Each structure stands twice: as C-alpha cells, then as structure tokens.
Amino acid sequence: MLRGMATVSYYADDLEAAKNWYAEFLGVEPYYHVPNGYYEFRIGDYQHELGIINRAYAPQGARNAPGGGGVLLWHVDDLPATFQRLLDLGATEYEPITPRGNDGGFATAAVVDPFGNILGIMSNPHYLEVLGKTGGV
Known part of the structure; x- marks a missing residue:
C-alpha cells in the first residue's frame, strides 16, 4: 500500500x-x-x-523528453503565484492551471523545468485537511 x-x-x-x-x-x-x-x-x-x-x-532506456504518463503533484498554498514564479525562473508550461472536480478548491498545473523534468503543483484542500489533523500548519 x-x-x-x-x-x-x-x-x-x-x-x-x-x-x-x-x-x-x-x-x-x-x-x-x-x-x-x-x-x-x-x-x-x-x-x-x-x-x-x-x-x-538514469535507468537504461530513460527518455530525455518530458512526460512518460505520470506527474507527481506537490501541494502549494498559492497555485497562481507558484506557477508564475516557476515560469519566471525559466520553466515552460506543460499544463496550465486547471480546476479539477466540481467540489471546488482542487486545481493542478505543471511545468517542464529547464532540465526536462515535469514538475506538477496543485491546490489540494484534502492535503490541508490531513495536515490539520496531524497538527501541521
């Protein structure tokens, strides 16, 4: 699991x-x-x-191009500001800010860093809920 x-x-x-x-x-x-x-x-x-x-x-056969199907998404507190900061630092848009679901608050975005890796970010109310239960801020 x-x-x-x-x-x-x-x-x-x-x-x-x-x-x-x-x-x-x-x-x-x-x-x-x-x-x-x-x-x-x-x-x-x-x-x-x-x-x-x-x-x-890198593992044999690893591709140098972005992608491969999976994107790890990191929760961020300010999705638009973080997305813009990544772009300002030279990343390129891979996926624009996209609302997810219909219950509000969930949104994702992704960039390709200057080294060809996909960096996913998101606003995730569930992450904050879990963090609150563990005593995090």
Missing part, C-alpha cells in the same frame, strides 16, 4: 545548474550531495525528498 510520497528524483545533464535552479526556486540549499552524481533537498511540511541526479545515472 502506498503511504505517501517519499522521494521524487529528477535527472539533469547539468547537475550544478539544476541544483542552483531548484535552490533558487525552493529557497533552500540541498542538505545532501554526492559529487558529480546527486543533490537532495528536504522540502515541505513532511520534509519530503527531492533528488536531482546526474542524467548519466
């Missing part, structure tokens, strides 16, 4: 540029580093792991 997001890994040809871009966007430096191979950030309410990996270590 899936119990929650643990780590998401993105690949980049230019590891240092990707580290710098994500550090700028996230407002934190990576807490872990393997020289020329990997950077890891801890982010969000549950300190989820975001790894940036040198594309040389």
